Amino acid sequence: MTIDEMVDKTGEWLKGKGPSNDVVISSRVRLARNLAGFIFSDYMPKSMAEKLVGLVKNAVDNSNYLKKHTFFSDKDITLLDKEFFKERHLISGELVEAKRPHAVCFTDDEIVSIMINEEDHLRLQVLQSGFNLVEALRLIDVIDAELENNLDYAFSPTLGYLTACPTNVGTGLRASCMLHLPALVMTKQINKVLQALSKMSIAVRGLYGEGTQATGNFFQFSNQITLGRQEEQIVNDFEKIVKQVIEHEQEARIALSNKRLTKLADQIWRSLGILRSTRIISSGEANSLLSLVRLGCDLGLIKDLNKNKLNELFIVIQPAHLQKIYRTELPVDERDEKRASLIREKLKSVSL
Amino acid sequence: MICNSCGKNKATIHVTELIEGKMVEVHLCEKCANEKDIANKVSFSLNDILAGLMQFTTQSDEMSKQLKMRCPGCNLSIQDLQKKGKVGCAQCYEVFAQFLLPLIQKIHGSAQHFGKRPSHVDEKLNIQIEIEKLEADLQKKIEAEAFEEAAIVRDKIKFLKKKVSTKKTTRKSKTSSESNDANKKE
Numbered sequence: 001m002t003i004d005e006m007v008d009k010t011g012e013w014l015k016g017k018g019p020s021n022d023v024v025i026s027s028r029v030r031l032a033r034n035l036a037g038f039i040f041s042d043y044m045p046k047s048m049a050e051k052l053v054g055l056v057k058n059a060v061d062n063s064n065y066l067k068k069h070t071f072f073s074d075k076d077i078t079l080l081d082k083e084f085f086k087e088r089h090l091i092s093g094e095l096v097e098a099k100r101p102h103a104v105c106f107t108d109d110e111i112v113s114i115m116i117n118e119e120d121h122l123r124l125q126v127l128q129s130g131f132n133l134v135e136a137l138r139l140i141d142v143i144d145a146e147l148e149n150n151l152d153y154a155f156s157p158t159l160g161y162l163t164a165c166p167t168n169v170g171t172g173l174r175a176s177c178m179l180h181l182p183a184l185v186m187t188k189q190i191n192k193v194l195q196a197l198s199k200m201s202i203a204v205r206g207l208y209g210e211g212t213q214a215t216g217n218f219f220q221f222s223n224q225i226t227l228g229r230q231e232e233q234i235v236n237d238f239e240k241i242v243k244q245v246i247e248h249e250q251e252a253r254i255a256l257s258n259k260r261l262t263k264l265a266d267q268i269w270r271s272l273g274i275l276r277s278t279r280i281i282s283s284g285e286a287n288s289l290l291s292l293v294r295l296g297c298d299l300g301l302i303k304d305l306n307k308n309k310l311n312e313l314f315i316v317i318q319p320a321h322l323q324k325i326y327r328t329e330l331p332v333d334e335r336d337e338k339r340a341s342l343i344r345e346k347l348k349s350v351s352l
Numbered sequence: 353m354i355c356n357s358c359g360k361n362k363a364t365i366h367v368t369e370l371i372e373g374k375m376v377e378v379h380l381c382e383k384c385a386n387e388k389d390i391a392n393k394v395s396f397s398l399n400d401i402l403a404g405l406m407q408f409t410t411q412s413d414e415m416s417k418q419l420k421m422r423c424p425g426c427n428l429s430i431q432d433l434q435k436k437g438k439v440g441c442a443q444c445y446e447v448f449a450q451f452l453l454p455l456i457q458k459i460h461g462s463a464q465h466f467g468k469r470p471s472h473v474d475e476k477l478n479i480q481i482e483i484e485k486l487e488a489d490l491q492k493k494i495e496a497e498a499f500e501e502a503a504i505v506r507d508k509i510k511f512l513k514k515k516v517s518t519k520k521t522t523r524k525s526k527t528s529s530e531s532n533d534a535n536k537k538e
């Protein structure tokens with residue numbers, strides 16, 4: 001698959017399907033792996049990094065599960081391409097910035113992605129639509145086992161999989177869920193929820209992972225402990241906590257629509273109104289308004305907008321996507337114009 | 353609106369930031385938002401490592417030796433690791449165990465892995481158990497002066513030992529040039 005072909009489609013995980021998709025956008029499980037006998041990515045000499053990319057490419061090519069994949073080494077892609085991948089959650093900010101030889105490969109449906117020479121030699125991830133960590137874990141386990149046939153992972157019987165950062169050592173497993181929590185924010189309960197979570201070793205981040213802030217009422221939750229428990233246990237414990245947050249959000253939505261429906265409906269329809277008529281809009285403002293529109297869809301107020309299209313909109317209005325879609329480099333203010341016209345175009349058939 | 357961070361550019365990104373569990377509205381220009389994104393990357397905290405080091409102040413001779421020591425796998429010292437906030441190679445976990453284990457215990461509340469293992473690790477372990485059994489058997493046969501049978505057992509052990517040594521090794525890190533061959537599929 002070429003990058004141009006990707007511009008016109010979205011990953012399977014954005015389909016807005018799966019359990020609890022009113023609150024959970026996506027679920028992700030990632031594994032950190034390193035190869036025995038190789039210095040970790042940050043300290044690795046260039047020739048070693050290149051060799052490693054080759055070894056992993058060979059292992060990926062030999063995998064049955066990853067048959068339909070595309071492999072991009074850093075030499076094949078521009079910085080804009082990488083930003084584009086990042087906006088689709090296929091790679092991290094760290095890989096975008098990486099100066100050493102590195103690579104990424106992902107399946108055509110964008111469910112599986114493998115970063116090579118990120119903080120760890122391998123970062124495998126599986127993305128699922130909705131609240132579906134169990135399936136993500138099942139898939140990543142299969143892929144990990146396949147790759148392991150051809151790769152010699154750094155492993156210690158006491159510490160498990162050895163990673164560049166001791167925070168990932170052991171299972172190397174990070175489970176995360178992207179949640180949309182507008183009602184908890186509106187009812188000002190979110191701080192209480194976040195405080196409670198921080199005591200349970202759950203990290204909270206923004207839309208684009210580590211180091212980013214919450215925007216548009218989107219919060220990414222993930223487990224912090226990777227050692228001392230089995231993979232299933234880690235995922236189950238995390239799942240239970242996320243489930244409680246989902247229930248809180250759902251209750252808050254019911255409370256809002258019982259007590260303040262007219263006011264809420266007013267906010268939602270006004271947001272749609274602005275989005276349908278805007279001529280200049282920043283991605284921050286767009287995210288906030290789209291968040292309310294999404295809530296409007298979930299509450300059944302807005303009926304003729306499907307969730308896949310809406311989820312897609314959050315991605316395609318990001319800077320790198322705009323520049324790919326309009327096939328030109330755009331300075332910030334021109335981006336805000338193009339973003340506005342793209343949103344108007346995508347929402348034109350939604351009735352007010 | 354002007355950027356909260358540089359106070360110069362127009363703020364185009366409006367985010368709600370979590371500061372000590374509280375949500376605060378922050379307005380940033382695109383440039384500052386990008387920088388923040390990178391600066392906020394949390395690696396394992398330097399203070400935690402220092403706390404690990406402090407536990408050795410009582411044995412100061414031992415400690416200064418430890419501080420100067422370099423990992424044979426990556427040639428880095430514990431001070432180098434601190435600077436970057438990242439471990440140099442798999443071997444560092446053995447070489448700098450005194451520093452890293454307390455840190456790991458602190459982060460995870462455990463220092464023992466219970467999760468999955470690479471399948472060849474288990475295979476190797478099974479062979480080693482088998483070798484130990486055969487060696488005990490060999491000893492008995494020699495004591496009973498059953499030399500012909502002992503010779504057969506000895507051959508078996510020889511065969512298994514060879515099998516273990518040619519198997520992919522994960523526990524011992526080797527220099528990169530050697531390991532590439534070992535990493536290829538057998």
Ligand SMILES: [Zn+2]
Pocket residue numbers: 355356357358359360361380381382383384385
């Ligand atoms: Zn600024």
Ligand SMILES: [Zn+2]
Pocket residue numbers: 423424425426427428440441442443444445
């Ligand atoms: Zn080392």
